[in-house]
Amino acid sequence: MHELPSVNDLQSCAMYSHHNIWRDALVPERTFHYYHPDSKGLNFSALMDDVKNAPDGSFFLLHPCAHNPTGVDPTEEQWREISYLFKVKNHFPFFDMAYQGFASGDLDRDAQSIRIFVEDGNLIGCAQSFAKNMGLYGHRVGCLNVLCNDAKQAVAIKSQLQQIARAMYSSPPVHGILLVSGILSDPSMKALWVEEVKVMANRIQSLRTTLRKSLEQLSSSLNWEHITNQVGMFCFSGLTPEQVDRLQRGFHIYMTLDGRMSMAGVTTGNVSYLANAIHEATKFG
Template identity: 45%
Template sequence: MGSLPIPDSRFAHLDEYPMDEAFMIMRDFALDAHPHKISLGAGVYRDNEAKPWILPSVREAEQLIVQDPNTDHEYQPMAGHPPFIPLAQELTFGPLMASLSNRIVSCQTISGTGACHFAFRFISEVTSAKRVWISNPTWGNHHLLWDISAPQVKQQLYPYYNAKTCSLDFEAMIQTLDAEAQPGDIILLHACAHNPTGIDPTPEQWAVIADVCERKQLFPLFDSAYQGFASGDLDQDAYAIRLFAERGFELAVAQSFSKNFGLYGQRVGALHIVVSRSDAVPSTQSHLTKLVRGEFSTAPVHGARIVSRILSDAALRKQWYGDLQVMSSRLKDMRRALYDELRRLGTPGSWEHIVDQIGMFSYTGLNEKQVRRLRDEQHMYMMSSGRASIAGLNTSNVAAAAAAIDAVVRAEKQA
C-alpha cells in the first residue's frame, strides 16, 4: 500500500519571528567558553560572586510555608491569593489606602508582563482609546505587548532620552505631549528606575508631567517593576504613582515582584486600577475577573504566598527591608566602581551619567558597533542599544569591564 503524499502545512507561510534580544544574549553568553566573560545583558540580580541570590527573607518565608501542614495546592479565587491582594495594594499606595481602599480594583497576574498585558487590553477596550504614548526608548516588550493585547491602539512615542547628554529630554517630552496628545489617550509611565535608561524624572518634573496629563485628559498607566529595588526606599520608588493618585487621577498600575523579591521564576504580579467612584468597582472587578477566567483561571499561588507571608509578618518584613538595602546598595557601589575605573583609565567621553542613573540598568551611551566589538573582542555582553545590567558587575570583574569599554571607545576614536 503506497504512502499518502505529505500535504502542504497550514503553517508553512509563517515567517520566523526574531528571537528576543535579551534572551538571545543570554544564550550567546552561555555558549561562550571564555573563562573571563562578562554578562551585562540579563535583567536579573546577581551577588558579588555573579550568582543568583535568594533573599534571606524569601528563603525563611518559603521554609515556613512548606513546613505548614495547612499548606495545600488548591485553586485560588480568580482575583488572586486573598491575603496577597490587599498587601500588594498597600505596598503600592501606602498611606493613601485610607482614602483609596473603596476605589481600587485589583487582580493577581502572571508577574509584571501579565499585569501589563491585562492593563493594555482592559484599559484600551473599556476606554476606547485610540492611541497610547510610550517613552522613547522603553522596555522592548512594551511594544510587543501592545501589538498582542491591543493592536487597534496606535503606539506614539514621546521623547525621553537625550543621547548627546545621556540625560532626560524633559523639555521635548513635555512639548510633544502638549502639542500632540489628545483627550482620552493613554500614557505609559515607568514608576521608577526607567528601563532601559535608568533615568527618572525629579519630583518637580513628575508634577509637571501630572499637570500635562490633567490638562490633556490622558489616562496614566504605570509600569512598577522596581519598587524598593531601585533606591532601597519603598516610598521614594512609589512617589510618582502616589502623586497621581493623590491628585485624583483614574489610573492603572502594573506591579511586578520579580526584582524586589527575587521571585523571577515564580511570576508574581498584580494589576491595580484606581477608579473615581466606588460604585464603578463591582463592574470593573467583574470585567477583570472575566479576563482572568479566559486566560489562566487562577494565578500561581506559591510566589504570592511568599510575598504575603513576608509583608504580613513584622520580623520578616523588616528582614526584607534589609534585603532591599543589600541589593540597591550593591548596584550603587558597582555604578560608582565602574565610573571611578573609567575615570582612572582616562576613557574618552563623559561618564557621570552612570552614577546619576538608578536601578538595575544603565544606558551607557555606547553605540551598536561598540557593543558588537565588546562581545566579539572582549567577551562582554550587553544590549545593542548600549543598555548594561549593572547587576552583572562585581568586585572581581568591574575593572575588566571598564578596561573593555575603554578599549572599544579608544579603538573607535582611532579609526
C-alpha cells in the same frame, strides 16, 4: 491614543514586550519622547510637549522609578509638572513598576511619583512586579491596581479584567503569591526585606561609582557621568552596536545591542575587567 515610553529609535527588550502586548491586543500605539541621547538624561521639554499635544484622555504607559532601559527618572519636581499636566489633559497614567526600591533603595521613596499623581486627583493604573525586588523571577508574581471613581466602576473594571485573565491564563500560579503575601503581612519579615532591598540597591550604586571612576582613571576621553547619574538596575551606556559587538567578541561581556548594561551583574571582582574592556572597545570610536 495609546502611548509608550520612547528611547527615540533605540529599542530594548522591555520595549519590545510593550509593543507586542499592544499589537496582540489590536491597540494602535504612539511613542513619546523620554530619553535624550546627547545628555543621556531626560528630554523633559520634549516629553512635556508630547503630553500637551496628545489628544485629551490619552492613555500613557509610565515607569514610576528606575526606568528600563534608560535608568533615567524624572525628578520630584518634574513628576509634579507631569502629573499636573495629566490632570489638565485628563490623561490616564498607567504605571509599569518592575523595580520598586532599585532607584533609591527606599521602597516608599520609589513610589513617590505614583503618590504625586494620586494626590493630584488623577485616576491611575499600576502593574507591579515582584520578580526583581523579591528575586522571584520564575514565579510570575505581581499585582494590578486600578484606582476607580467609585465602587460601581470598580466592580465593572474588575469583571472586565477577570474576563481578560480568564482567556489569557485563567488563574495565576499561587506559590510566588503566597511567598510575597507572607513576607508583606509579617512585620519582621517585611522589615528584613526592606533592609535587603536597600543593601541590594546600595551595592549597585557603589558599583556604578567604581565603574565610572575606573573608566576615568584609564584616561578615557569619553564622558561617563551618566553611569552615576542614571539609577536602577540598568545603565544605558551609550555604547554603539559596534562597540557592544567588540565587547562580546573580544571580552565575553554581554549586553543588549542598544548598549543597555545590567548593573546587577557588575561585582567588585569583575568591575576593573569591565572598565578595561569598555575602554578598549571605545577608545578608537
